[in-house]
Amino acid sequence: MLNIGRKHLVHVVKYRWLWMALTALLLIPGIAAMIYSSATYENHAPLKVGIDYTGGTILQYGIEEKVTNKDLTVIREGLEKQGIENPYLQILNVNNDQQKNTKSEIQSIISVRTKFIDKDSTDGDKITSVMTEQYKNPELMSVSSVGPTMGKELFKNSLIAMTLAFLGIVAYLSFRFRFDYALAAILGVLHDVVFVVGMFSILGLVYNVQIDGLFITAILTVIGFSVHDTIVVFDRIRENLRYYSKKMSFGEIVDASVNQTLTRSINTSLTTLITLLALYFWGGVTTRDFVLAMILGIAIGTYSSIFFCSMLVDFWNDKQNDKRKEALSV
Amino acid sequence: MKNKIIMFWVIVAIVITSIAVILLKPTKLGLDLVGGSRLVLEAQTTDQVKEITQEDMSHLQFAIEQRVNKLGVAETLVQQVGDKRLLVEIPAVTDLKEAKAFIGETAQLEFKKPGKTEKGIVSWESTGLTGKDLSKAQLTTDSSGQWVVSLEFNAEGAKKFAELTESLVGQQMAIFFDGDLQSAPVIREAIYGGNAQISGGDSGFAYDEAQRMVDLLNAGALPVPAEIVEENTVGPTLGADSVAASKKAAIIGLGAVMIFMLLFYRVPGLIADIALIIYSLILFALFKTIPVTLTLAGIAGFILSIGMAVDANILIFERTKEELRAGRNLFTAINSGFDRAFTSIFDSNMTTIITCVILYLLGTSVVKGFALTLALGVVVSMFSAITVTKNFMHLIFGTGELKHPGLFGLKKEEIGESYRAEETKREKARFGILD
Numbered sequence: 001m002l003n004i005g006r007k008h009l010v011h012v013v014k015y016r017w018l019w020m021a022l023t024a025l026l027l028i029p030g031i032a033a034m035i036y037s038s039a040t041y042e043n044h045a046p047l048k049v050g051i052d053y054t055g056g057t058i059l060q061y062g063i064e065e066k067v068t069n070k071d072l073t074v075i076r077e078g079l080e081k082q083g084i085e086n087p088y089l090q091i092l093n094v095n096n097d098q099q100k101n102t103k104s105e106i107q108s109i110i111s112v113r114t115k116f117i118d119k120d121s122t123d124g125d126k127i128t129s130v131m132t133e134q135y136k137n138p139e140l141m142s143v144s145s146v147g148p149t150m151g152k153e154l155f156k157n158s159l160i161a162m163t164l165a166f167l168g169i170v171a172y173l174s175f176r177f178r179f180d181y182a183l184a185a186i187l188g189v190l191h192d193v194v195f196v197v198g199m200f201s202i203l204g205l206v207y208n209v210q211i212d213g214l215f216i217t218a219i220l221t222v223i224g225f226s227v228h229d230t231i232v233v234f235d236r237i238r239e240n241l242r243y244y245s246k247k248m249s250f251g252e253i254v255d256a257s258v259n260q261t262l263t264r265s266i267n268t269s270l271t272t273l274i275t276l277l278a279l280y281f282w283g284g285v286t287t288r289d290f291v292l293a294m295i296l297g298i299a300i301g302t303y304s305s306i307f308f309c310s311m312l313v314d315f316w317n318d319k320q321n322d323k324r325k326e327a328l329s330v
Numbered sequence: 331m332k333n334k335i336i337m338f339w340v341i342v343a344i345v346i347t348s349i350a351v352i353l354l355k356p357t358k359l360g361l362d363l364v365g366g367s368r369l370v371l372e373a374q375t376t377d378q379v380k381e382i383t384q385e386d387m388s389h390l391q392f393a394i395e396q397r398v399n400k401l402g403v404a405e406t407l408v409q410q411v412g413d414k415r416l417l418v419e420i421p422a423v424t425d426l427k428e429a430k431a432f433i434g435e436t437a438q439l440e441f442k443k444p445g446k447t448e449k450g451i452v453s454w455e456s457t458g459l460t461g462k463d464l465s466k467a468q469l470t471t472d473s474s475g476q477w478v479v480s481l482e483f484n485a486e487g488a489k490k491f492a493e494l495t496e497s498l499v500g501q502q503m504a505i506f507f508d509g510d511l512q513s514a515p516v517i518r519e520a521i522y523g524g525n526a527q528i529s530g531g532d533s534g535f536a537y538d539e540a541q542r543m544v545d546l547l548n549a550g551a552l553p554v555p556a557e558i559v560e561e562n563t564v565g566p567t568l569g570a571d572s573v574a575a576s577k578k579a580a581i582i583g584l585g586a587v588m589i590f591m592l593l594f595y596r597v598p599g600l601i602a603d604i605a606l607i608i609y610s611l612i613l614f615a616l617f618k619t620i621p622v623t624l625t626l627a628g629i630a631g632f633i634l635s636i637g638m639a640v641d642a643n644i645l646i647f648e649r650t651k652e653e654l655r656a657g658r659n660l661f662t663a664i665n666s667g668f669d670r671a672f673t674s675i676f677d678s679n680m681t682t683i684i685t686c687v688i689l690y691l692l693g694t695s696v697v698k699g700f701a702l703t704l705a706l707g708v709v710v711s712m713f714s715a716i717t718v719t720k721n722f723m724h725l726i727f728g729t730g731e732l733k734h735p736g737l738f739g740l741k742k743e744e745i746g747e748s749y750r751a752e753e754t755k756r757e758k759a760r761f762g763i764l765d
Contacts (some may be wrong), residue, residue, distance in 0.1 A: 062567060106567065118557065141568040147559035150370070154694065161692040168684040176677055214627060217689060217697045221634070221704070224685040228678035232645065235674040264648040267594065271587045271644070272637030278583035279633050284572040284626050286362075291630065 008259045012310050013251040019307040023191065026300070030198010037201050047197060048204030050113075052213040053155045055148030057117040059124065060092075061131050062106035062139040067091050071134070075110070078130040084123060088113040090208070092285050109141065109285065116147055158216040165220055169227050177234055180316050185230045188301075188309035192226045193219055195300045196293055214290040222297025225272070229265055229305035236261050237313070250321075254314045258306055269302040337721045345608055348615035355618040360625030360699065363573050365566035366421035368695075371556040373414045379554050382414045386554050391416055394556070416556070417695075422566070440506040441491075443498055454504050454511075457494050463487025469544045472527065477540040479528040488524025496520040576629045583633050584610065591640060595647050597737040601722045602643040602715070609639050609714035613707055622706070628699035635707025638682075642715035645671040647738075654735070655744050664723050668716065675716070679708050 012019065034046035043054065051058055072089045079087045092109040110131070117123045124143070131138040146154070166186065173182035196219060203209035236257040244253055273295060280291045361368050373382045373390055387410055394416060395408045407419040442454035465484045472478045483491050494503070495517050504514040505528070515528050588606060591599035613632070617624065624632075650667030658666070682704070689701035735742050 057561075060568070062565075106571075139565065139567060141565040143561060143563040145558065145561035147372075147557070150559045157692050157694075161688050164688045164692070165685050168688060169681050172677075172680060172684060213694055213696060214700075217627070217693065217700050220685045220689055224682040225638075227681040228641075231678045231681065232674045235677065239670070260652065261648075264644050267644045267648075268638075268641040271590060271640050272634065274586045274590060275583035275633050275637035278579045278586060279630060281579075282575060282582055283579035283630065283633070284575045286568075286572070287626055287630050290627070294634070 008255060009262060010258060010306065011255060012258050012307060013255050013314050016311055016315065019311050023304075023308055026303075027191065027194055027198065030195060030201055033201040033205055034198055037205060047201050048208065048210045050210035050212040051116075051144065051146045051151070053151050053158075053211075055116045055146050055151035056113055057115070057124075057143065057145040058111055058113045059127055059140065060109050060111045060142045061128075061135075062141045063108045063110060063131075063135050064105045064137060065107050065135065066093075067108040067110055072110075075112075075130060075134055078133065079112070079127060082126040082130060084114055084126060086114075087127075088208075106139065106141075110138075117145060118147075154213060158213070161216065161220065165223055169223070173227070173231075177231075177238065181234050181313060184309045184312040184316065185227055185234070187312055188230050188304040189223050189226050191304045191308055192222055192297055192301045196222060196297045199296050200293065209289060212289070214287065215293055218290050218293035218297065221294055222301060225298055226301035226304060229269070229301055230309045232264065233258055233261050233305055233310055234313070237310070250317045251314050254310050258310050262306065265302055265306055269298055272298055334721055334724050337717070338725060341608070341718055341721060345611060348608075348611040351615040351618055352611065355615075355621070357618060358621045358623045359573070360623045360628065361419060361421055361569075362562070362564050362626050362696075363569045363576075363624065364421055365564050365569035366419065367561070367563040369418040369420075369558055369562075370411070370560035371416045371418060372559045373416075374555045374557055376555060382554060387414065387416075390554060390556060394418060415559070441494065442504045442506055443494065444502055444504070452502075454506070457490075459487065459490045459494055463490055467544045469540055470527075476534040477537055478535070479540055479544050481526040481528065483524040483526070485524070488522075491524065491526065492520065492522045495526075572626050576626065576633075580629070580633050580636075584636055587636060587640060591643070594739060595643075596739045597726070598643075598647045598650070598719075598723065599739075601719055601726065602640055602647070604722065605643065605714045605718045606636065606639060608718055609711055610636070612714065613710045616706055616710065617703070622702055623699065624703075625696060625699040627696050628703045631700040631703035632707060635704055635711065639707065639711035639715060641678075642671070642675045642711060643719055645674055646715070646719065651738055651740060654738060654740060660727055661724075664720075664727065668720050672716070675712070679712060682708050 037048070038044050038046050041048070043049070050056075069091070072091065076087060076089055090111045090113075092111060093107075112127055114123060114127070128138070128140060166189070169189070170182050170186055173185055177185075200209060200211055200215070204211075237254055240253045240257050240260075241250075244256075248256070276291055276295045276298065280288060280295065283291065371390075371394065373386060375382060379386065391408055391410055398406045398408055398418060398420060403420055403422060405421055407417070409417045411417045441457050441459040443457050445453045445455040447453070463483050463486055465482045465487070467482070468480045470478055470480045498517045499519060500517065502514045502516050504511055513528060584606070588603040591602045591606075593599070595602065613635075616622075617632075622628065646667050649671045650663050653663035653666050654660070686701040686705035686708070690698050690705070693701060735744070
């Protein structure tokens with residue numbers, strides 16, 4: 001074998017079955033959680049969906065003391081006494097050094113989610129009065145409300161956006177690469193999307209994390225990034241094929257290409273992860289889940305472009321060769 | 331070399347312009363950062379109005395604009411989206427309930443009768459006849475060709491109006507809009523049938539004046555009821571906290587990426603860092619020029635793009651290192667590093683742009699902000715990571731020998747150990763390979 005690159009760090013082709021098993025191991029818990037959620041949730045969604053998709057109202061109150069889970073029980077009782085049905089409460093703790101600039105005294109944020117409060121309803125005032133009973137100067141910091149019809153529409157639009165993104169990328173890749181590369185890249189993207197959605201399904205079951213309109217944005221960004229990563233590897237395979245296709249087997253070329261682009265794949269993901277981690281730990285409270293989805297997606301996207309997609313291309317090629325041999329031997 | 335020096339000064343000029351723009355132009359911050367209300371209203375059909383027409387929408391938009399303006403806040407926005415929705419943006423509200431209140435009531439139009447007169451000033455008394463009783467106002471002309479405002483009351487309004495005018499013959503009747511006296515025509519005779527005209531007195535109405543009145547009257551009565559279907563209201567505290575948090579995250583993110591690049595790629599890393607600063611300056615100046623309204627999601631897109639902007643540099647430097655390991659001379663290694671990485675950079679950025687375009691077309695306004703900043707970031711990064719970095723690399727390293735591989739983070743033993751692809755003559759010419 002020719003010396004392409006230095007010693008290979010990863011062996012995609014040789015340990016093909018190992019990578020397939022690892023992929024399965026990564027995906028199965030999430031898929032299980034999605035199936036479990038679909039079966040048990042009222043709306044049969046694989047994820048816990050927030051008001052953007054179901055309709056509802058979220059009120060956020062800034063509280064000048066640390067709020068504990070015990071307090072929430074008291075507030076929940078208070079709200080139910082006022083006739084607010086099934087309020088969903090959550091505490092967001094505020095990073096203390098964040099307020100140095102704004103001089104606010106707020107230590108915690110309580111977010112209250114209820115069914116859609118329309119303009120004639122007084123539920124908002126009732127909730128505020130419960131808060132005022134419990135705490136000194138609760139500050140109503142934000143209100144977000146989505147009507148039920150709007151929620152359905154947003155959900156439909158999100159699905160359309162996802163489908164279009166997939167089709168757009170397949171079209172572009174088929175135009176620039178061969179169709180089987182495009183297919184492998186798309187399977188890689190699906191792999192990443194299923195992983196992230198699965199993780200959020202688990203988070204939803206365990207920590208009650210709900211997805212909002214930004215989640216779909218995060219998924220689409222992950223799709224872009226995942227394809228981005230895969231293209232670099234494929235581009236290298238394409239280039240190496242030009243020079244070495246006569247001297248080396250397809251599998252060897254795939255392995256060599258993956259190893260040549262390995263540092264790059266890891267480094268770009270690292271720089272992107274660095275900025276995302278900065279956003280996660282120091283950025284705004286409201287975008288934290290959005291950033292988490294991207295962190296998970298970019299990490300898995302790097303894995304899939306190195307191991308999963310290139311393995312697929314090689315696997316596919318092997319199958320094609322087998323068929324050709326069969327055809328010849330007949 | 332001459333071209334490279336010209337390019338260098340072009341880059342300097344772009345940087346200076348960007349800094350000037352950043353210093354001179356204000357940043358447009360979104361409602362989630364300055365605090366404010368963003369409402370989506372949907373026109374509702376009623377028994378009378380079975381279908382929402384474009385005319386209904388224009389009237390509704392005008393009515394809502396009037397009310398929003400009454401809040402006395404600068405830079406409000408009322409815009410039609412889709413067939414039957416209005417987007418309303420009201421920045422800097424302090425009372426989260428106040429912004430929403432304007433949509434509920436429809437009775438800011440009031441008809442009043444004269445009460446006591448003290449020192450020549452008439453005090454007006456409520457009559458109970460309000461905008462709720464009006465079905466619509468129209469601009470028409472009377473027999474003498476003067477502009478008049480025709481009023482049409484609903485059944486109950488017609489009855490009240492008849493009673494009111496009966497009692498006010500020969501006196502003035504005042505029309506108030508949101509507490510302001512709009513006009514006070516003299517009632518010549520009792521008016522039955524629910525129709526009335528307001529004429530402009532002896533001098534008549536100017537067209538603009540009459541039109542304004544029609545609009546105001548129609549504004550008093552919303553032509554169709556509207557419901558809030560979406561609301562996002564953020565108080566000023568949360569907004570300010572978010573801005574502070576985003577700034578901090580941006581500085582830490584940018585700083586950490588720069589340190590990483592410097593440690594891993596040494597001199598080229600330093601050049602990439604300078605390119606990254608130039609990237610941030612150009613992008614920020616673009617945001618201010620277009621102008622892009624920065625929202626929390628938009629800033630997240632911007633910070634994410636910092637991580638992605640160095641992607642092109644990493645690709646190029648990895649390739650350059652490989653070419654150096656293959657024993658190429660410095661100039662060739664740099665050139666082929668750029669040329670060979672280009673297709674990867676281009677293809678991968680195109681897919682990001684495809685997703686951004688889809689997000690922009692289909693997304694809600696929050697998502698649009700994210701897509702726009704990310705797409706702009708990708709485009710600008712193609713310039714900063716390729717043109718700027720290449721220029722600096724050539725200016726610094728020139729065409730000489732690489733005497734200290736450490737400058738690239740390479741060890742001396744590594745040079746020449748790697749493979750090397752055999753190019754055709756055409757490719758050699760394209761990559762500028764001299765050996």
